Amino acid sequence: MRSIVITIIGFLCIIFQTSCNDETDIYAPKPRGYHYISLPTPEYEKFEGNFPYTFEISKYAKVKPYQKRNEPYWMEIVYDSISVATVHVTYKEVENNDKLFEEYVNDAHRLTFKQTERATAIEQYIQPNLPGGTALISASEGEIPTVFNFWVSDSTTHFLRAALYVPSSQLNDSLAPILEYTRDDMLHMMQTLEWKAK
Numbered sequence: 570m571r572s573i574v575i576t577i578i579g580f581l582c583i584i585f586q587t588s589c590n591d592e593t594d595i596y597a598p599k600p601r602g603y604h605y606i607s608l609p610t611p612e613y614e615k616f617e618g619n620f621p622y623t624f625e626i627s628k629y630a631k632v633k634p635y636q637k638r639n640e641p642y643w644m645e646i647v648y649d650s651i652s653v654a655t656v657h658v659t660y661k662e663v664e665n666n667d668k669l670f671e672e673y674v675n676d677a678h679r680l681t682f683k684q685t686e687r688a689t690a691i692e693q694y695i696q697p698n699l700p701g702g703t704a705l706i707s708a709s710e711g712e713i714p715t716v717f718n719f720w721v722s723d724s725t726t727h728f729l730r731a732a733l734y735v736p737s738s739q740l741n742d743s744l745a746p747i748l749e750y751t752r753d754d755m756l757h758m759m760q761t762l763e764w765k766a767k
Contacts, residue, residue: 608750610629613627616632619763620660622701624761624762624763642659642660654733654744656746657734658731664726676721680715691707691708700762701723701729701764702721702763704721713734715734717748717752718732718733727764729762
């Protein structure tokens with residue numbers, strides 16, 4: 570009986586000693602994380618077609634006609650293999666009309682600030698002296714569907730707007746690398762945008 574008590578006490582001492590070891594934190598649960606996303610090195614090619622504009626587009630993207638409205642120069646840029654986001658491109662002719670240009674600018678502004686209730690921040694800045702004219706870039710944060718957009722115009726003839734849409738906006742934090750990659754492609758598109766002569 571005495572040997573059983575000594576054995577139990579010895580066993581309990583070993584358990585207490587090992588439970589106080591500093592290395593027990595290796596068994597602590599890990600914080601929730603996200604999968605590593607491997608993205609290809611950006612490569613671009615010139616996009617041309619029956620459009621009044623041209624720009625360089627990612628080799629990993631596909632251009633599809635915009636389905637929701639019957640506009641001949643509107644398109645969607647999709648990344649089937651690497652992105653869950655879609656870039657919507659819209660185009661309007663300014664027709665040397667100041668009021669029309671102002672209407673397009675106000676419409677782009679309204680679409681950007683329509684999501685202010687859910688956005689945690691919206692930052693805007695102007696990019697002048699581009700081949701396509703002047704651009705206004707808007708970057709938004711938060712669980713919102715449009716995290717990045719811009720418009721470019723020469724203010725007399727052409728007005729193009731591009732917006733990055735995310736259907737699952739609650740996952741914007743986990744999609745950050747993909748959204749940043751797509752945003753960089755959009756900036757390249759904006760910087761290489763040129764209007765075609767009529």
